[in-house]
Amino acid sequence: MNSDTVSAPANGPPSGPQPQHRPAAPAPVSALLASPINILIVDDEPKNLTVLETVLDDPGYRLVRAESADQALLALVVEEFALLILDIRMPGMTGFELAQMIKERKKTARVPIIFLTAYYNEDQHVLEGYDSGAVDYLHKPVNPAILRSKVSVFAELHRKSRECGLANRALLAEVIERRRAEAQLRELVEELEAFSYTIAHDLRAPLRAMLGFSSVLIADHTAQLDDSAREYLRRIAASAGRMDLLIVDVLNYTKVARGELELRSVDVERLLHDVIATYPALDHAGAGISVEGPLPRVLANEAALTQVFSNLLENAVKFVAPGVRPRVRVWGAEAGGRVRLWFEDNGIGIPKDAQARLFNMFVRMNRAERYEGTGIGLAIVRKAVERMGGTVGLESEEGKGSRFWVELEK
Amino acid sequence: MSAAPILLVEDDENDVFFFERALKRAGCTHPVHVARDGEEAIAYFTKAGAAADRASRLPLPCLTLLDLDLPRMAGLEVLEWIREHMADLTVPVIVLTASTSKRAMREAYRLGAKSCLLKPSHPDELVKLVQALKGYWSTEEPGGLPNNFRER
Missing domain, CATH: 3.30.565.10 (Histidine kinase-like ATPase, C-terminal domain)
Known part of the structure; x- marks a missing residue:
């Protein structure tokens, strides 16, 4: 593999090795949607594969050849495919056996399969055994127009479900993000309310002392006080009383604003x-x-x-x-x-x-x-x-x- | 035997002053024992109710005024302790709090508080409140044992 040598930019940080591998940024959605779809073609006859390639020559498709069931399974492990075109009669594992394995694997179970058969009548009952709607068949020799039409239907289906999946994932990410933001906000509001409640509550204690002691001074020591001293004390008591009222009102507001109100x-x-x-x-x-x-x-x-x-x-x-x-x-x-x-x-x-x-x-x-x-x-x-x-x-x-x-x- | 005291469980010095003044103004002659936190309150109850030697027992309070917001051991825990350890004795507890938390009040009632009252802001109102509680501290028979020494 040919790789470019990475050299640190001249004005880059002088110390420490530069990371050679950055985590790949997720491909933009538009690029993903525009990329060709993968189709796996499986036939033991190379010339049949070449025919398929010729018939399905389209920039929207990327064809991957497999000349045996083993090669097909290997390809399926490495890549994802939108569609399989599968010859039934193959030496070793038949197309049916291969299809069976593909359907059993969770990752590939939903990949649609088009069987190619030269012996339509004989194989029909087997084909009917597949209950998945994503299985179709064509008999050889293949009519190019029909094959192209069938493939395009599956390709379109795949594109749509890919779009759907991506949109779904984006939506899900947004929902999760929103839920997290909401939870954070709720937590913040709760903290703030609890905080203001505590503050208001703690503010009342010294205030009650101010109110109390000035009132007690007036009540218990009135003989020692002249008129202006009594007036000042009255003002202290009144101010403390007003502030107490203010705090009580703030508490009442918080209570109304945050409490459970059963109707x-x-x-x-x-x-x-x-x-x-x-x-x-x-x-x-x-x-x-x-x-x-x-x-x-x-x-x-x-x-x-x-x-x-x-x-x-x-x-x-x-x-x-x-x-x-x-x-x-x-x-x-x-x-x-x-x-x-x-x-x-x-x-x-x-x-x-x-x-x-x-x-x-x-x-x-x-x-x-x-x-x-x-x-x-x-x-x-x-x-x-x-x-x-x-x-x-x-x-x-x-x-x-x-x-x-x-x-x-x- | 001295008269049954009033146990005041209160950590705020100012409130202690106002309570003592209010009790005096209301004509209460019982001694006031102050516990500065929940543990001190329980220490008193232990010596009053649970002491093995009858003669050295402290008198049970005829009334306990309990603040809920206490250091070391919260008022509700004190109530719980009393219910657990003094179940067969009459220990009237009035909760006095500056908080208006309904949940705390409900919990206090559940744990056996006779009443839950808001601490009044004005000292004169506190006098009135203490007077309203007279039933608890003026039922002592002259020369006899305080009525709450009777076992339930």
Whole structure:
């Protein structure tokens, strides 16, 4: 074999031997598809093989000659073939015996065979014994047009299955790649969520101490403190309290965003009354909350829906102009298997241009001094409702109150 | 015999302070024994319940306040140990945690916790909470043995 000497390029790395054999790059798909297909022709008469070569002379075919069953078997080990053209009457192993061996080998079992026979009638019953559809026969002397036509059918079949196989392999590789990417992403998201959960959780401990000690100072040592000292302590406690609220909201958001939300039919009216009775923030300034029943049941996760209701109601009573008594009206409407729950308030309203981003994280419409809040409440509402297969929205005008709605399946 | 103590299993010094203050404010006169981790808690229980010599036994706590997030041995393991080793004694345990993990709470209940409560952020709320638990620490008969010395 004639091989070129490999010399390292002049500007190549000076040390270490250059690898002589690089792993062969996989042939491009187009080249593989364009390459001629292999056909094994087996006959003990060389001149018959030459006839076959003449008849099947085509750039799309590559013919490999075998003058005995042994040669044919050897060729089959070395290369892959799209088709075998096999003389039945051969000294030593007959074409049938050879075919039997080929069909028994897993690697070659599916290679189609065209038998050439001079004694058609006698061999017919044997041919019928092959149940594989990929076996055909022709009798000698061979009609060139028929042979070419049969070979071209098998060749086409082979090309198609080769294309199919390649496409399949490419697709499979892509699926595997995607699955791996998805798994990686999922793992990353989980890590990130667990991380933020831990951080949020660990942040609360020192904060509780800050809140606790400043409150205890005010409560237990009030006599030793002057007015400004008490005021500073109150501010420390308030700031720590606000940060605690923020962290709790982040935790709530994570919980809604990542937890398993099992959906059940929930009695909306009872849940609303529970929330109104148990959430201290809803007691704000003698707020009047009226639930206009009966309300239809919805398909929801009760814990998540509780969070949604309390956040919406707390907002509704919180964002009122100074001195205004909050009034909130809740009612429901049913349409097309879905239930829309409305929460109407007499608050300060939301300007049109701000409504689109209202449900985003950390969006606050007002200065912190006027209305306390974390900017997470409505993000939790939307996330929770979406995870329960619902939608949220609002109708509002600045200075004229807001109507928030939540739509869920019945 | 001294009054049955309250066993506080808590690794956070600040929380220990707030609990002790809350108990005092709530009018609780029982001594408070603090275990800084799960192993210390079990060491106490071993001396209280399992000591061979009756006279040298420490009094069983009338109430155990257990944090779940502890170094060395987690709160849930402590609960498991109590259930395994103190089954025939009344050892009321209230779990107090800063975490809101439902799974941990369910597990705590399964392992015999009387109640699982969130640690309040504000010291005044902690006082209220401790007052709500009064049933556990104020049932002592004057001069007599704490009621939880009765065997089940």
